[in-house]
Amino acid sequence: MVQTKRQKQDRMAPIRNGEAITTRHQFEMVVRLSLPAVMAQFTSVIMSYIDASMVGALGAEKTAAIGLVTTTTWLFGSVCMALSTGFTVQAAQFLGAKKTEEARGVFRQGLMAIVAVGLLAAVIGAAVSGPLPGWLHGDTAIRADASAYLLIFACFLPFSGLNSLAGGMLQASGNMRVPGILNGLMCVLDVILNALLIFPGYDIRLGAVPLHIPAAGMGVAGAALGTALSEMIIALVMLWYAGVHDSQFRIRKGDSFRLSLPCQKKAFSLSLPIAFQNGMICGAFIVVTRVIAGLGTVAVAAHSLAVTSESLAYTPAFGIGTAAGALVGQSVGAARKDLAAQFARKSVITGMVTVGILGVFMYFACPLVIGLMTPDPAVRSLGVQVLRIIILFEPVYAVSLISSGSFQGAGDTLVPSLMNLFSLWAVRLPLTIFAAGRYGLTGVWAAMCLEIIFRGVIFLVRLLRGKWLK
Numbered sequence: 461m462v463q464t465k466r467q468k469q470d471r472m473a474p475i476r477n478g479e480a481i482t483t484r485h486q487f488e489m490v491v492r493l494s495l496p497a498v499m500a501q502f503t504s505v506i507m508s509y510i511d512a513s514m515v516g517a518l519g520a521e522k523t524a525a526i527g528l529v530t531t532t533t534w535l536f537g538s539v540c541m542a543l544s545t546g547f548t549v550q551a552a553q554f555l556g557a558k559k560t561e562e563a564r565g566v567f568r569q570g571l572m573a574i575v576a577v578g579l580l581a582a583v584i585g586a587a588v589s590g591p592l593p594g595w596l597h598g599d600t601a602i603r604a605d606a607s608a609y610l611l612i613f614a615c616f617l618p619f620s621g622l623n624s625l626a627g628g629m630l631q632a633s634g635n636m637r638v639p640g641i642l643n644g645l646m647c648v649l650d651v652i653l654n655a656l657l658i659f660p661g662y663d664i665r666l667g668a669v670p671l672h673i674p675a676a677g678m679g680v681a682g683a684a685l686g687t688a689l690s691e692m693i694i695a696l697v698m699l700w701y702a703g704v705h706d707s708q709f710r711i712r713k714g715d716s717f718r719l720s721l722p723c724q725k726k727a728f729s730l731s732l733p734i735a736f737q738n739g740m741i742c743g744a745f746i747v748v749t750r751v752i753a754g755l756g757t758v759a760v761a762a763h764s765l766a767v768t769s770e771s772l773a774y775t776p777a778f779g780i781g782t783a784a785g786a787l788v789g790q791s792v793g794a795a796r797k798d799l800a801a802q803f804a805r806k807s808v809i810t811g812m813v814t815v816g817i818l819g820v821f822m823y824f825a826c827p828l829v830i831g832l833m834t835p836d837p838a839v840r841s842l843g844v845q846v847l848r849i850i851i852l853f854e855p856v857y858a859v860s861l862i863s864s865g866s867f868q869g870a871g872d873t874l875v876p877s878l879m880n881l882f883s884l885w886a887v888r889l890p891l892t893i894f895a896a897g898r899y900g901l902t903g904v905w906a907a908m909c910l911e912i913i914f915r916g917v918i919f920l921v922r923l924l925r926g927k928w929l930k
Contacts, residue, residue, distance in 0.1 A: 472634040475790045476558055481799065486806045490783060494810065498779030499640045505771045506647050509833070514658050515683050516834040520761045523834060525605035525680050527764025528598045528753065531745035533613050536585050538738035540621030543577055544570065546731030548628035549871055550723065551709075552786055555633055556793020560708055567629050567702065567709045568716075569723045574625045578618030585614025596746070597753045598760075605680035612681060616688035623695035626702040632786050633708050638701055642694050649690035657682030730873050737877035744884040751896045752904060759901045761834065762842035766905070769829045769847055770854075773815060773822045777858035780811040781865025788869030797929045804866035804923060811858040819854045826851070846905040853909050856916035863919040872928040879922070883915040 471489060474481055481489070515522045547570035554563040589611035593603035627639040660677030663670065676682055703711045752763050784807035791800035822829065830843040860880075867876045888911035895903030922928060 472555070472786070472790050475787070475796065475799065476556055476794050478794070478796070483802075483806075486802055487810065489787065490780065490803065490806050490810050493634065493636050493783035493786060494776075494780040494807075495636070495640075498776045499644060502772075502775050502779075505768070505775050509768055509772070510647070510650055510654060513833045514654050515680055516765070516836075518658075518679060520757055520834065520836045520839050521599075521602050522605060522680050523761040523764060523839070524599070524757045525593075525602040526609055526683065527760050527767075528593055528596055528602060528606045528749065529610045530764060530767070531742055531749050532585075532588075532592060532610060534745065535739060535742035536581050536614060536617055537620055538742060539581050539735050540574060540578055540617060541624045542735035542738055543573060543727070543731045544621065544625040544628045545734055545868055545873075546727030546729070547573070547625060547723075548632045549730055549785070549789055549868060550726060551629055552632035552789030552869060553793035553871070555708065556790030557795075563633075564709055564711075564715070565720065566723055566727075567625075568711065569720050569727070570625045570629070571622070571703075572717060572719065573724060573727065574621040575618055578621040581621075582614050582617040585617060586611055589614060596750050599753075599757055602757070608681040609684040612684035612688055616692055619688075619692040619695040622699050623691055626695070626698040629702050629709055630698075630706065631782055632789060633706070634786060634790075635706070636783065639698065642698050642701075646690045646694040649693060650687055653686035653689055654683055657686045730868075730871060733873040733877040734868070737880050740881050741884055744889050747889060748892050748904065751893060752901065755896065755900055758836075758838050758842060761836070761839045762846065763901060763904070765830055765833050765839065765843045766847040768833070769822075769826070769843070770850060772829065773819050773851055773854045774857050774861065776814045776818065777811045777854075777861040778865075780807050780814070780858075781862040783807065783865075784862055785865040785869035788866045792870050792929075800866075800870060801926055801929060804863070807866060808859055808862045808920070808923065811862040812855040815858040816855040819851050823848060823851050842901060846901055849902065849905045850909045850912070853912060857912040859916040859923075860912070860919040863923045866923065867928045870929055875922070875928070876919070879918055880915070883911055883918065887911045887914050 471492060473479075474485075474489075515526060547566050551563040551566045554560070554566065589607050592610060593606040598606055627643070630636075630639050655675070657676045657678050659675050659682075661675045662673040664673065665671065678685065702709045749760075749763075752759055784804055787803040787807070788800045791797070791803060826844045826847050827840070830840050830847065834840055834843070864876050864880070867873065888907060891907035891910060892904050895907045899906070
């Protein structure tokens, strides 16, 4: 009875067992695996939204302080995420080939690498947190808060990496439910901790009795600490589940943690293109932030809130891309490359439809979405204006995100990375610099729109040609 239940829960079994999978069943597998991953991604975005909303109540300068260093936090976070991808791809392919012991070994190797790289990234992040806001030409009034936010974020980077690795391993095995639930709990924790750390306190009345509930009143630093503590707690729980409870990755007494050079070498060969790509992408974003900083505090705040709001629209694509990577990875491991290509195409179709529907709703909800994050009318007006420029083109962006996830599942990371770099540095950045001086923030977002269309087209062409499977 127990074995039968496990088989029912194992949605990847038809791939490994060589079963024929109909088109309808392929779509069902994409949707079922995607839903928990999408919810997990939504919680991550909602956490950013919560931070922005709570800090936005303190004024435009506080919002701008976070916005100034947001792209830098992406840069450091993406390094750990890229490295975890190098291990989760291997695990997915081993599981697809029914080599569970090898997949367990990959998990242990990933733990050692993630901790080492996470600590190194934390040291570097802490070192640059002080001077960075000045390098980005941020207003003097927001530099101290921006530095504090980045410093706290950097100190917790090892936990961010462990969360990414443990969650990625579970997702590679087809377990999207547990990471989804835990990331949902992380969102709840973030709300509670932010409420206790950002504001100085709350005055309430119980009948005729006034009461004051004390809080830390840390402002921007409180937002960073609340988010970091939430992620640390969930990372430890996720790590416990994967390493103690999960049958496919459980760490047993006597398991070796001796460094495996072939595993590490393959992980880094898969991860380095992604890490380099993410670094260069975030580098481009940092340059864009520096350009926008010259437009004033209102522009920086509006841009930051619009970026956070935009991510609500394309978040399903990240979740579907995660599921596509797992499906493609196990199909490749099971030597079923035709099935891998079919899953990739079905995932792109699912993502475009989902993101398109959400984009239509978001277009009309823009005033509400931006308005909840700031009481400043100037920031709100500009944020709504720029968000509506791009929101209906998000399905094209979904193509590149989901295709990239599919390529990573097959172990194809170099060429997609180069495609992303070319699109951002050769298309977006020149257009942004040209448009910012002439059309302000609206010009910057129009340039973004043109670039995501270009990127979506080149990724779709590569997906359909199929060379990524070779």
